[in-house]
Amino acid sequence: MSADPTLDRLIHTVLQPGFAGTSRPPAWLARAVERGLGGVVYFSHNIGDVETTGRLSRRLHDLGDVLIATDEEGGIVSRLGARGGSPHVGAAMLGRADDTDATREVATALGAGLRESGIDIDLAPVVDVNSNPANPVIGVRSFGATPQLVARQSVAYVEGIQRTGVAATAKHFPGHGDTSVDSHVGLPRVDCSAEVLWERELAPFSAVIDAGVRAVMTAHVIVPALDPTRPATISRTVLSVLRGELGFDGVVMTDALDMGAIRDTIGLGEGCVQALLAGADLLGLGNPVLGADHPDKDQRVFTEAHEALTRAVREGRLPVERLEDAAGRITALRAWRRVHQDVSIAVGDADASVARRALAHRGPMTLPAGGLRILDVRRSRNVAAGALPTTTVRALAEAAPGSAVTSAFELPSAVEGHADTEQLRPLSQLAVADVIVTGSPGLDPAEDEQRRKALRANPDALVLVVGYAHGDEPLDGARRAVWTFGDCLPTAAAVAELLTGG
CATH class of the missing domain: 3.40.50 (Rossmann fold)
Known part of the structure; x- marks a missing residue:
């Protein structure tokens, strides 16, 4: 634990752990929320029915101003529909129909479902251009194989989600579509020229940033055209493109730092430090159920991250100003959530039509x-x-x-x-x-x-x-x-x- 309560609160604010449990937060998580925890991520093992999940969300929100996120893309990646199947079509189906009004309607219905469960951030849409047939992890999670299609569909999706008061997250920056390795288990590369990168991978991100997306998630991929040695999540060069050339001033969150591309190279704790130094704001720590070697793995992972950041500040490697900058953006997203949490919006039902057309x-x-x-x-x-x-x-x-x-x-x-x-x-x-x-x-x-x-x-x-x-x-x-x-x-x-x- 940090001896400086102000520093301790800043460090809590930039962390976004997962945890075990469906009915109430474990004691360590409750303490972390009370000390300013920035966010938590629900995985399938946290999700019950709407009433149960909503109750868990209320308990977390009652403890502090924490942001609750989950991966709800529709289709094959659906935390709320993990057991019975998602009620919403996924990105590839929406891309096949290519009807932006229908996409906006589907995303609005999906956002309303998240709101009902007390969830603040959707870790969607995937705005990667699925240009590589050998891609093992994107596939039907992408709207399609051309930047124009992905851009217009992603914009409609972001508009639909955010009209419900749920923040959308464009992922996986600067693009995970032209890879043949899954970053969950290895370190992928996007080997294309700078020109292709801008015309293909970055074009959809530019479009959703212009449309007001509230968050962008980084990818653990190496893009030699920008940085030949460091994955985007921990590359100041790559994230400066997001902040500078693309003009994004919202929350930059990392993909899970327990994924193989980070965990098996520099380690989770050091990954947290380097991601912040690169310009990330909210550090996703990952799914504590995976590879659990002890019942308190969730707390151990959180403690490892917290201690690594505390040590980096004390050693002078991580400036407090960088923590303050990141915490400021998270505070702004919390304020956006509060302003929009009571919006009322009509929900349609375009999913069946899109599924048939796809x-x-x-x-x-x-x-x-x-x-x-x-x-x-x-x-x-x-x-x-x-x-x-x-x-x-x-x-x-x-x-x-x-x-x-x-x-x-x-x-x-x-x-x-x-x-x-x-x-x-x-x-x-x-x-x-x-x-x-x-x-x-x-x-x-x-x-x-x-x-x-x-x-x-x-x-x-x-x-x-x-x-x-x-x-x-x-x-x-x-x-x-x-x-x-x-x-x-x-x-x-x-x-x-x-x-x-x-």
Whole structure:
């Protein structure tokens, strides 16, 4: 603990931890909020029903002026819909429809749901341009593969979210779309020229900044055109572009500092210090459930960050003025929240229409009468989303009574967010399938091989692609296919209607 209460409060203000629990904050977190904690992040393990989550939020807000954030992108990344499926379409579906009025309406409804649960900041939208087909973590979380599409969709999304009094967060600056490594588990690079960077990666960020987005989240990616050695989160050069050339004066928050790109290189504590020195304001500490080796991991991570910042100030490495600057922006966001927390806005329902318009398909859609044999050949775990959503698979099985769903892999139990695929071993014998469910073709050789094997067993099987597709996808010669561009409740209903008439 710092002996200087003013310094201690400043350090608390720039921290944004996760924590374990759904009904009330643990004692360490309650003390931190009372001492000025800037924010907390809800993960899926914190979310109950609306009443339970709202009660937890009220308890936190009663303790202090803390900002509550969560990742609610709709589609496959949905904390509020982690158990039953998101009621809102994701970015790729919105990009497919490319109807900014519909996007604004969807984002408004999503923001209203966050408000109802007492959440102040949405860690969305993803404004990355998904230009790399080998990208393992962005995919359907992006509005599309061109900067113009992503820019206009992102602006509409920000406007929709913020009209509800919930702050939007543009991520992942300066762009995570042209990467082939997931920053949760490694250190990606964006190898493009400065000209391409400005025309493609930075253009959507410029658009949402002009539209008044309240926060921007950094990416743990190296962009040699700006800084050849340091990830953006800890690069003063990169973040000076955000502040200077792009003119952003809101809150710069970091992506989770417990991600492999930081944790496995300089460490979380040093990452906190260097991110602040680079120009970040609010330090996301990450998901304390992942890799938990002790029941108090959440408190240990917070203490590590707090002590690292305190030590850096005492050693003269971290100027108090930098803490004051960051705390000032967080205070301004708190004030914005208070001004807008009682706004009243009409909420529409554009999700169903967008989900239907987003579907693509080829070949006859008629399936065998009666129960369906559904084979799920997906293996990968998306760290941002957690366990793969099965909303559409479940809806299709329910629409055809008597259906059976089997997997092409041995699936051990996995906690939220784990991406370890080594345990997910392919089965040598696969059930013959009427419907083969796959993710994003080309990303996982083992998944692709299981899909091919299933198609050889039944060339008439329908391939249901719930991931991302870049252009025309041959799908190993599949005669029939449906592309959903994500998974959520509206998509599930649209697919069930298309394939079963239900």
